[in-house]
Amino acid sequence: MARRTMQETVHTTIRHKARSGESSPKSIGFLVILWLAILFALVFLTVLIVTTFIDGWNRLDSRLFTEYPASDPEDAGARPAILGSLWVIGTTALMTIPLGVAAAIHMEEFANRHHWFSRIVEVNVQNLAAIPAVIYGMLTLGAMGLMGVSNKNQVWVGALALSMLILPVVIIATRESLRAVPSEIRQGSLAVGATPLQTVVRNTLPAAVPGIATGSILALSRALGEAAPLLLLGGLVFLSFDPNGLTSGYTTMPIQIFNWTSRPQAGFHELAAAASVLLLVMLLAMNALAILIRNRYQKRW
């Protein structure tokens, strides 16, 4: 009996301590501020999404997918912009992911980290990830000028700008997933006589694929929402055909939305809202996919 009371005393003391730890005015105040911050962000976001949704509701129909831009909002749709976005993002993915993954493998697994060149590359990759997108548009514009490409409204040119934009992000994400693979795995592989290249290709890289996929998808979703660099590259065009190749003309959804919102007619604003909802859904789907991959294939070592 006596023993029991003692245990109870111990329990109550611990509980009391725990409560007093969080109930000081200071920590409560801090928690309240945190909650307000999150509340503010959520309310803002919700209002934005809901108003966009309401504005665009009338135009969220099949015409959005089937019609081409037109001078009358009733007849207009975003078909070329949707296809253009897919073309540009698909090309961007094909150009960026192999290059970014290869660069990351070299930096993480083979390069001598203490060499001055590696350090310069390393610092610059970090910095490039923070550069505003429009700069990459200007860079591509300049490069095309030097190369004498006069028609800049081509899928591959837009994809080039977006590739440069997200290449650092892909490199950083890949390096981080490679670094998360324990060095014991590499050692185990080398200890059975695998070459360093075999070790990367057969062991380290497969283990890092979920992280690479997640990072790449998030980077591509950033590129999908980007308008500024493509505007610089003449992406704002009136298309009455489906983009159908790397050298085809194109426009993308963010540009189409930008275009419609700058028109005076209310009908175009509705269309812009509808296209925004569609873009939002696509972005959410990509992010959900990224999260799904991350959770599904998360490695426990």
Place this chain on the structure above:
Amino acid sequence: MNDIRNTSVAPERTGSTNTIVHASARPSLEVPVLDCDSVSIFYDDFRAVHDVNFACLRNEITALIGPSGCGKSTVLRSFNRMNDLIEGARVEGAITYRGEDIYGPEVDAIEVRRRIGMVFQKPNPFPKSIYDNIAYGPRVNGMKVDSMDDLVEEALTRAALWDEVKDKLKQSALGLSGGQQQRLCIARTIAVQPEVILMDEPCSALDPIATLRIEDLMQELRNDYTIVIVTHNMQQAARVADKTAFFTAEANDTTGDRTGVLVEFGDTATIFESPHDKRTEDYISGRFG
């Protein structure tokens, strides 16, 4: 046959046989399998071990014992050039494998590691299926095997793991217990048919029963392989080893660096029952370390 220069695959592997028992079929050679001659190992300017001389004979188990930081792992890693992976690590003196300098200019580290396998302190199975863990080594080495299934079964059987995993070969190796993972790592090492197996505290993460299983396994493997084991467990060394090397770390008077030296090397019975050096005696009897 024992040439470790750039040749890609050892002759006994290219044959049609996929049996792993091969070492005992070789003619007995007087040349030690591994021989250290005045070996010093550095990490940059730091001398981790100094002037080590000893030899490991075929089909014997050699135990490396000594206090923490005396350089046991350093010496072990230098045997299969895993030290190459550490920046600034450098070996002076000669380490020979069947009379050939493994740090010789023509020697391929990859080929050295094929012949001299390693089991690590912490079980490190690949994040693959049990089957693929075993098949990995033969595959990357381009070994020609009649039946990979048979080879996997044999390696797992020899590592005393087959019965426990035969129904779940396609499952992830990460789902095995620590002791099973360690035996899997041993099986993985055996599967490439090395001649020497280096083990760095292979039982330190295991319970006493799993430890005994691994010790039994080593006794079993001794018939076909030469084994070098680092252990902190004195009883383990006494139980399994034929030869024992006792290392200790000595402080340098001028720099204060602690450098590992080989104090005594000999038959395990001698080292444990009638050591010649006072320091060995103190360590064995628990008065030191």
